[in-house]
Amino acid sequence: MSRGEQPTPNYQYIISELEKQNADAYVHIGDKADQMLWYFTRFYGPDRDYAFVYVDERATLCAPALFYEQAKREFPGAEVTKTQNSNRSSAAMRAVNVLRDSSSVSRILVPASIPHWAHFELEQADYEVVTTDSIRNARVYKSTHEIECIRETMAIAQEAMRHAESILAASTTAGNELIWNSAPLTTERLRREINAVFAKAGGNDFGNTVVGAGVSCADLHFNGDDDIVPGETVLIDLGPRGPSGYFGDITRTFVPGKVHSWEQNVYEVVSEALEAGLKQLNDVPGISGGDVHETIASVIEANGFETGDVDVGLYHGTGHGVGTSLHEPPFFSERTELESGQVITVEPGIYDPYRGGVRLEDLVLITDDGIENFVTLPYSIEPQE
Amino acid sequence: MSRGEQPTPNYQYIISELEKQNADAYVHIGDKADQMLWYFTRFYGPDRDYAFVYVDERATLCAPALFYEQAKREFPGAEVTKTQNSNRSSAAMRAVNVLRDSSSVSRILVPASIPHWAHFELEQADYEVVTTDSIRNARVYKSTHEIECIRETMAIAQEAMRHAESILAASTTAGNELIWNSAPLTTERLRREINAVFAKAGGNDFGNTVVGAGVSCADLHFNGDDDIVPGETVLIDLGPRGPSGYFGDITRTFVPGKVHSWEQNVYEVVSEALEAGLKQLNDVPGISGGDVHETIASVIEANGFETGDVDVGLYHGTGHGVGTSLHEPPFFSERTELESGQVITVEPGIYDPYRGGVRLEDLVLITDDGIENFVTLPYSIEPQE
Numbered sequence: 001m002s003r004g005e006q007p008t009p010n011y012q013y014i015i016s017e018l019e020k021q022n023a024d025a026y027v028h029i030g031d032k033a034d035q036m037l038w039y040f041t042r043f044y045g046p047d048r049d050y051a052f053v054y055v056d057e058r059a060t061l062c063a064p065a066l067f068y069e070q071a072k073r074e075f076p077g078a079e080v081t082k083t084q085n086s087n088r089s090s091a092a093m094r095a096v097n098v099l100r101d102s103s104s105v106s107r108i109l110v111p112a113s114i115p116h117w118a119h120f121e122l123e124q125a126d127y128e129v130v131t132t133d134s135i136r137n138a139r140v141y142k143s144t145h146e147i148e149c150i151r152e153t154m155a156i157a158q159e160a161m162r163h164a165e166s167i168l169a170a171s172t173t174a175g176n177e178l179i180w181n182s183a184p185l186t187t188e189r190l191r192r193e194i195n196a197v198f199a200k201a202g203g204n205d206f207g208n209t210v211v212g213a214g215v216s217c218a219d220l221h222f223n224g225d226d227d228i229v230p231g232e233t234v235l236i237d238l239g240p241r242g243p244s245g246y247f248g249d250i251t252r253t254f255v256p257g258k259v260h261s262w263e264q265n266v267y268e269v270v271s272e273a274l275e276a277g278l279k280q281l282n283d284v285p286g287i288s289g290g291d292v293h294e295t296i297a298s299v300i301e302a303n304g305f306e307t308g309d310v311d312v313g314l315y316h317g318t319g320h321g322v323g324t325s326l327h328e329p330p331f332f333s334e335r336t337e338l339e340s341g342q343v344i345t346v347e348p349g350i351y352d353p354y355r356g357g358v359r360l361e362d363l364v365l366i367t368d369d370g371i372e373n374f375v376t377l378p379y380s381i382e383p384q385e
Numbered sequence: 386m387s388r389g390e391q392p393t394p395n396y397q398y399i400i401s402e403l404e405k406q407n408a409d410a411y412v413h414i415g416d417k418a419d420q421m422l423w424y425f426t427r428f429y430g431p432d433r434d435y436a437f438v439y440v441d442e443r444a445t446l447c448a449p450a451l452f453y454e455q456a457k458r459e460f461p462g463a464e465v466t467k468t469q470n471s472n473r474s475s476a477a478m479r480a481v482n483v484l485r486d487s488s489s490v491s492r493i494l495v496p497a498s499i500p501h502w503a504h505f506e507l508e509q510a511d512y513e514v515v516t517t518d519s520i521r522n523a524r525v526y527k528s529t530h531e532i533e534c535i536r537e538t539m540a541i542a543q544e545a546m547r548h549a550e551s552i553l554a555a556s557t558t559a560g561n562e563l564i565w566n567s568a569p570l571t572t573e574r575l576r577r578e579i580n581a582v583f584a585k586a587g588g589n590d591f592g593n594t595v596v597g598a599g600v601s602c603a604d605l606h607f608n609g610d611d612d613i614v615p616g617e618t619v620l621i622d623l624g625p626r627g628p629s630g631y632f633g634d635i636t637r638t639f640v641p642g643k644v645h646s647w648e649q650n651v652y653e654v655v656s657e658a659l660e661a662g663l664k665q666l667n668d669v670p671g672i673s674g675g676d677v678h679e680t681i682a683s684v685i686e687a688n689g690f691e692t693g694d695v696d697v698g699l700y701h702g703t704g705h706g707v708g709t710s711l712h713e714p715p716f717f718s719e720r721t722e723l724e725s726g727q728v729i730t731v732e733p734g735i736y737d738p739y740r741g742g743v744r745l746e747d748l749v750l751i752t753d754d755g756i757e758n759f760v761t762l763p764y765s766i767e768p769q770e
Binding site: 112198200 | 419432454455458499503504585590606607710
């Protein structure tokens, strides 16, 4: 029931990055939606700005005074200081106060995302402010504890997927409509059922519950309402935030009612592409996400579909890291070697904006001995009870 | 079931602000969590950066190419342009391209919140970039359509509150425990029940479901797990985002089991303070939020409790605007006159970090003839079935 003890953020990475870039401190300023900041602070406060300062091997959170108790409870670092209420300047100014308490700080690292006004205030305080995106790599390798958090979220995601699948299986066909609980089933009705499973388990859909039906499957992030017609593809992509704050990611596609040949064929091609990608990841140590993408694309092309910047076929990346963000490094679009301890999606898809689309996505952990798949749900084009 | 037609953003406000500040364009860059950007774009896309540009009385959304279809569907402005994938620079660079397509732009307004790297790129493109927070005031006056959206969210919030209240009423006392459905009731169990009501109705708790019990009520934004002991205050503050994207806000406090004198007394004082605040708002046109806060504080002080920067008593602001953000102007901490068309909370509270706390909060619309209260739930210290 409890949110449990949080994994320890990788502050060591900051230390080595400061050394590498010859800097004295790292400063991050943002609000509760900033998932990088959350990684370092574990503070899920109200909608105000706050600051994280790492200096002299000491982590400090500057939180609004009203939420000091919560910040002290949640923050795993050394110290929490109070900051005044809501305005943007005060988080940066409190960070400046922390920096001034420390010995001889002159050069500080910040991420590209901090509010420009906060950046301005840091410069006004006479620091040399250096922008870096490399700190985000602190999150690339997951600890055992983080892996357990992701596993918990994936259990909830699979429970929700099973619930959705069983609703599709229990629905009946009436002409062009699919009927569930005496009313036409739509993508939004299905989405709400899914999101309620997350909520009951202490998670949150985070606006990431994609449910498309027929042509709306080709819209990669469909969050609208659409009728579900028997025989259409129903694409369900879930990216919930679990009770621990870690995300999960899974996609399944079903066809309720009679399965026609286009849908059957596309489903089989995407299944084959997923299998090939997973096999390569499992068998070949040291490959890059780009290699896996090429394998997936070659299976799809060998079956007569196009890939790349196309209207029909595969037109998106096929993998990314998952952790305290739904999308984080490593990205398959980058050609970095995948390594043990990384958690990544594998997600081939084929779409036709006039017919529908199929995507299948698993989430896997790279280990020294191949991959471990967090997903235990079978693949089935026909929804199972 | 559908998300329905969205209210039209107040672009007129931008036009008059550009004129007032002698500027040629307004540029806003942020991600899906940026609620000010959402106000102008209605685009609730994936976790990438995007840009909103207003120039030559024309609104343009620069969205990632992969989500172009969704952006076209959701954005009420004139034009959607595609931008390249994920990195932060490209949203700003696409905004620059839009600006360059327009006639003689030299001075642009931006909010303080845009990523500092985006600000840097705008300056590198040789624009005079002026930071303003005044554009946020575009949201202060709600249209009839926006008021309907808030009313819908408040119906869902009240349904969830009633569900929580009925769980408390149905629970039984067993020594120091409150038992519901054969297990001890905790703040987290109650929170999950509440959040599932939101999800089923197409809303989202947005991390704002505060449930405190006893001493954790004094922690204004308690989102942890705590046992609920009979006779303690149970403070429930809900700030969900409804299916339309508009927020609601309501707080009730209950005492399950036997009500003791401290809790009874504090509840009565807070009720009296709320009533006095609502009455003043209803009867006196043209007062400020600061006036209402003083009225509330004076009732609390007259009953022997302290207010301000204190450990026991009232130590927070007692009102703020609600709309596409949970907290937005007007704030009671600012002494601006409240005017017809504004939607504000009124929320007195008294807390003792060793005993518990009571807060009662309604959400009201200011009209030309007094206030309309969105909340129809009665107040009751004893939870009702």
